[in-house]
Amino acid sequence: MFFRTAFGLTRHFSSTVFKANFGVGYHTAPVRNAAQIASGITILAAQTPIAQGRVRQIWDRPGYPDQVLKTIQPGKRAKFAKRSRLRRAVDDIRFGPYRTFRIEYRYYARTAFKCLKAQRPNPIAEMGGLIATDQGLAQICEKITDASGALASTLKVLIEANALDDQKLRWLNECIETLFVLNISVPDLSAENIVFDEVRQRCLVVDGYGDKAKIPFRTWIAYLNRAKLDFRISNKIAIPGRLEWDSQTRRFFLP
Structure with missing residues (x-):
């Protein structure tokens, strides 16, 4: 209401x-x-x-x-x-x-x-x-920023610059874990809409979320949403040799 x-x-x-x-x-x-x-x-x-x-x-x-x-x-x-x-x-x-x-x-x-x-x-x-x-x-x-107050870097930028360190990797995995555990729908998840807040030390999704389907099956059925998340991460975010994804543990790791 x-x-x-x-x-x-x-x-x-x-x-x-x-x-x-x-x-x-x-x-x-x-x-x-x-x-x-x-x-x-x-x-x-x-x-x-x-x-x-x-x-x-x-x-x-x-x-x-x-x-x-x-x-x-x-x-x-x-x-x-x-x-x-x-x-x-x-x-x-x-x-x-x-x-x-x-x-x-x-x-x-x-x-x-x-x-x-x-x-x-x-x-x-x-x-x-x-x-x-x-x-x-x-x-x-x-406004999500880095430590200097500039606009926060996206995951895509960090991957391309080989600037993803262990700390940011931990923030990223914590964010992704919450998406899976709470069955949060992000059908357009990509490396461009994930950013790193260095001030509050966290990783955030800034775009692409929300079930836009007329019949929200992924919201109702967790398995479908998790399969979609895994597909997006495997195909739109993970890059062999730079940022690897383990579908079994649902975690990123650096090669």
Whole structure:
């Protein structure tokens, strides 16, 4: 009931705010003006994304050095703008181009509850709420950094630089162990969405989690999810001669 209510309100908020400020709904690229700034919309266009992937862009949140904002790529949002009015009305019910946010919030809450009961640290980076920006809705997330305060390195970067030491390997295995033990679904798990927090000495998943299937079999059946995790790790993360994976013990090791 909470999520149904919360996301119903959020969906109404997103539609109302973007139509009020941009005039044509959140599907169309916005044009900045003084009214938008006065309305509290966060302006990101003056800066460059600090990272980006196929679906999202990541920005420093102005005024909050320990937070980042995740927005949907303009091309992904534009696809929704080209759809028919009827199709867009149906999309609105499903949160439009921001459907992935809704899935992740629900799954993050479920994972946090599991971790609380099991008294394990949450392997997913902390998330906040949603805010309106000139790049559409943005998801507030904690900024994961290295010891110097720079954006944390991904597992992919460390593997390519041969910089994965025993300490980080231990953090990685602790994170992966929690995914298996608590049956946490990360269907898009890869070396690019695993990062190392040197400040709090932990490894975190920052993207690719949540069961996006219409019928969430992997959430219901632990065996299927664990098989998927093992497949992703074996084929998308482990690299013979650099980072090895043992499917029996479910642990990484250095050659």
